[in-house]
Amino acid sequence: MKKLLFLLCAVWTASATDAAAQRQLIDIHTDDVSLILRAAPGEEVQLLHFGGRIEDPAPLMAYESYRHPGHNTEDVAYPTFGGRNYHEAALRATHVDGDLNTELKYLSHETQRLADENVTRTTIHTTDAVQAFDVDLVYTAYARENVITTHAEIRNREKGTVILHSFYSSALPLRAEKYLLTHLHGAWTHEAQVEHTLLTHGSKSISSIRGVRTTHAENPSFMLTLGSDRFDEVSGEVVAGTLAWSGNFRLNFELDECQVLNILAGINPEGSEYRLHRGETFTTPEMIYTHSFEGAGGASRNLHDWGRNYGIWNGHTPTPTLLNSWEGAAFRFNARILTDMIDDAAAMGLEMFVLDDGWFGNKYPRNNDKAGLGDWEVNREKLPEGIDYIASYAHDKGLKFGIWIEPEMVNPKSELAEKHPDWIVRTPKREAPLTRNQLLLDLSNPEVQDFVFGVFDRTMQLSEHIDYIKWDANRCANSIGSSYQADDEQAHFWIEYTQGLYKVMERIRAKYPDVLIQACASGGGRVEYGALKYFDEVWTSDNTEALTRARIQYGTSLFYPALVMASHVSVTPNLQTGNVTPLKFRFDIACAGRMGMELQPKHMTEEERAEARRAIEAYKEYRDIVMQGDLYRIGTPYDEDGCYAIAYVAKDKRRAVVFAYSLRYQSRTVPVFRIPGLDPATQYTIREMNIDKPRYWFEGRSFNGELLERAGINPNFSRIYDSAVFLLEAGDGR
Template sequence: MKKIYLLIISCLLLCLGKAQNKKINPIIISTQSTALVYTTNAQNQLTQLYFGEALKSSTDYTLINPNAFPTIITQGTGPVHEPALGVLHADNNPSLDLQYTSHSTKTEGNIQFTEIQLKDPQYPFFVTLHFKAYKNENVIEQWSEIRHQEKKPVVLKHFSSAFLQLSAQNYYLTHFFGDHANEMHMQESILPEGIHHIESKLGARATNFDMPSFMLSIDQPANEEDGKVLAGTLAWSGNFNLDFENIRYSEDIGHLLQILPGINNYASDYTLNPDTSFITPSFIYTYSYSGKGQASRNLHQWAVNYGIYKGKENKSTLLNNWEATFFDFDEQKLTALLSEAQNLGVNIFLLDDGWFGNKYPRNDDKAGLGDWEVNRKKLPHGLPNLVDEAKKRNIKFGIWVEPEMVNPKSELYEKHPEWILKLANRPENLRRSQLILDLTNPKVQEHVFKVVDNILQENPDINYIKWDCNRYMTNSFSPYLKDKQNNLYIDYTLGLYKVLQRIREKYPNLELMWCSGGGGRAEYGGLKYTNEFWPSDNTDPLQRIFIQYGYSYFFPMGIQCAHVTSWGNQSLKFKLDVAMSGKLGFDIRVNEMTPQELKLSQNALKNYKSLQDIINTGEIYRLIAPYNNNCAAWMITDKPKNRAVLYLYNLHTQHGDRFSPIYFRGLDPDKKYKLKELNLEDENNPQFPQNGKIFSGDFLMKAGIKWFLNGSQKSSVIELEAVS
């Protein structure tokens, strides 16, 4: 009897085990055109079943044979490949096994929300995979939430935000790199077998050298309007890592590619307390089956609708005082500049660096940073007087801050040395004569918030802030974190986001420029709180064509701040035509303009404002790349295809150069469009031979228009408007 009883119990346990390991129905995460589908394997581990063009019938996904090994390769228990997640448990066990427990899906309007719950069967260690599928934009946003209920803290070793697998014979990776004032050099290369990393270890200026964004062509290099492309970008303002592990798998599969984007675990074995959530940054990606152009348009529409703070709203045009005065200004000079801003026709006057510091006045970049009190010698009547002067001229007022930083020659440094990242027993490692404040410390977070809050409390009519960050992180030691130094890089960025979140909650209508010595923070982690970003301190319009064109792969043109400055020896028209392809602004001595130049600038501002809705929220079509060409062209169309703007630039052309016709894209073939050249130096003498003429969209896209610019560094901006 006892044997029979034991046999029954064994059978029940066996049946229960089989029931628990039973393959689940596919978990389908889908947009209009793309599906990411999961199932489980025999070990009850999550397995990617499919990633690609959405199938019409959801039951067809069950016909696909899943991969044998799990999608989420974990440290210590998974196949010997790059781990996506890893942990050192409280008992010092360095392994992790994640098994499926449940999932849920709901749809609200345009967004499908999916959560997949995973758990280690031997430990109270939990991972929730989060997905947002944006139907109309064909974009998926993915992140992970890690928590545990072990008795003591655990140490997180790996923490990828996403875990994607592709199967093909070849992959071609496009990414961008550079340095200060030399951003956005494009490189496309075939991925070799093995592991390829794109990463940052800079701490504060995350994207100074490499971007946390990429495009990956499948099987063969894609062009603008043809080919399969995966485009992705990580929303994180700190150290990042993009891992691509290309594995020769089998003859039928070819090369299996594992893509693991996330926070860089360099010097960041993260201590996580019980019942505390660690949330990875979002990875935003789109799969295009119509080339790189469509991938960009998908990301741009997602960004405008969801990724940028008030992304649909038009941004302010401005005049910055920096190149007019540098640090040398007083109330009289600034008041004169306010009148120039009014005469020019911009919305904002932006007061840049140098307005603060008394004991250590900010007369150069070697002193005063951290002492955010108005310099009474330069501005004896304070900021309120300037704000009032701006209001009299119907101009809004903006101001520059760099609140994360401090000069050793400052009162803040003297009062709070414990607030600063620096190593004991080592010389201070200065960059731009400054150090970084310890934003892991709540007291420092409060201080940084108060920098902005105090300015706006005293001057409620200030409408615009340029938030700068002019160095990357060295001296990487936090007095506040004590024995948890490996949390520094991550907690710094989280502390920064806490400050930005507080600012947004209190000042929802404040316009914020996200700046970091140029393109040091060109990423969507900060753009969640900011309206626009500064792409580069290099404002030479010839180089800006390459820089802004490069950023357009991932970011809308309308959020790329582009200023007309003294950089470059091109004509003012060329500078205006380049700047108005982004978010137009000025940083130039307006008083030195001739009457003709002032009129041209005023006219360009009016033209820009009439087109800003299109530039800000329209769809980009890159027509001619500046790379390996002597010219460049792109156009932006509105959604109804009623209006568009075309940008054309000659670069360093030579006598005898011949150019192909301009083949327009993104128009309605059945509509007719009137073409008008803008920003003319002589209204009676347009460069464009077809100025004022009407063509069908079909003609413009198929037959095109003959290239008409002659000579180096010439430009033209053409407005298209549908006519009945």
């Protein structure tokens, strides 16, 4: 017996020695960021480092964590339920034979450079130690943007169906003395509010189970300040992540007894049990990571660059300035009202007119939100001239034309609901709850996908002059049930609805690559990179009140570039908050994003129209910097002094635009805004935009970038709603 034990120990020792001898590092990196893993055949893949670039990671081959194997878990790349994992698992499955354990062992890996020389993709192949069950871990590195994305491809080779309970896109262990979590929370009309939390031991989750319109209350994005309890724009080590998924999501942060923060990110497993049949592969959505030693600002700029270059449809094409009909006309319009609005939009220098809700439905006319949704025929009583008449009129006036649709939804009072009750998301014997008097169509059903594509396609055929589609979605998914899904696969709905949406969008983009499309979703309901893969912009919030928008746009900017943030000037008192704000302040807030207007121009005075023309003309002069420049936030709209600014700096640093705001009464305090991101040696001439005459001592003068960053400018703000826009251009000093 002793000899047998000795021989077994010898075999185990030899096997361990062989595995150690075959260990290799997998070095995934960008210009400034490294993700380093260690692997050997028959072993788990360990994640050793995510952070600043390490030019020579070879010494990490000998790295030891000194964790106690009976109590602690090693930092593996994709932890599973099974083996010695004591953390929440990235993957939890029940195998065909009832086995609850999964232990993924390394097989091989390969790295390939994609057609874009800036991008490399590394695929790590793993398989279970016992079952015919594989997982590929895929990492894509974007060198210049300093972004690494990751997802998992889960493949079933067993003789039956494997049940997936949890299937996150990624797991990321981080090591620091402290972890300050920054994330977004909120509600409808109050989205993207910023919250900072110093993480303590245990778990904290950011999640959504809304199915559709998932980002009102939470956003699938985060920043972590490492080693500090202070959020800083310009300095400190920051890791940022954001999930490209338009359905239920979950980000989990588990701080363990070894002071390691384990991050799981992906589809929310709650109620989403997935039956993976033999021969099938399940691909998780992409999780996007970046790292910065330049604080939150550096992390944001990395994500913005990646978004414009890879994550957003037409990421280098700004939307024209526009007038939307909704807050100005709502459901009450005819052709004359619309053409008058087009005339007014053209006179103010706007570039597009968008016809919002209310243009469709005949048997059940869309005169309010209680009827007609789903019946996408032009309302003959309201618009007997047809859509082409309105669109052609806009084009004749030099404007582009856009139109509103909500193709995923249906009113019970509609011909569609009467004809296809089986297309509605509901469970037999249960009443489907209404939201905004409407129900949800089952996009997991291919027939519904065909219908939704057809709505878009037929709308585009209403006129050759349609340039823009506003795609709305005004309810969440709840009390779900699908007549298309099998009885034992009802939980697939949560995933296959989102996949169905993407299938529709892929068809649309194949046929209509140049049409501008906005993801509206009751305002901030689809603000994430899963949607932005197909959409040009998001409607940042249904709340258009400028003071509230300062915080909404600030929070959104942490992860998403100004290129996608639709930001409109609306009436006062504001329809959402009742607040009264000066027109200049409203424009100065809106011009920090994709500027538009959301009102009835007929109700404006001549002085207001003239002010609007001036602001719109000024915006066109610097719009390219806002859309494509580097963002530097100067303070925050949460600061106690009530002063806040943002600067967009052109990539060549020859031009910049600074937006400065007073969000509360200042008394005798004069704010100073120090402008980062400029070239220290370049002389910049300062010109205030959107004014009649100069207001400040530095108007028209030139200063070098060093002085502007270290000494700054001090506009004499004293009252709430004081604001200014400064254009900085390289030129001769005086």
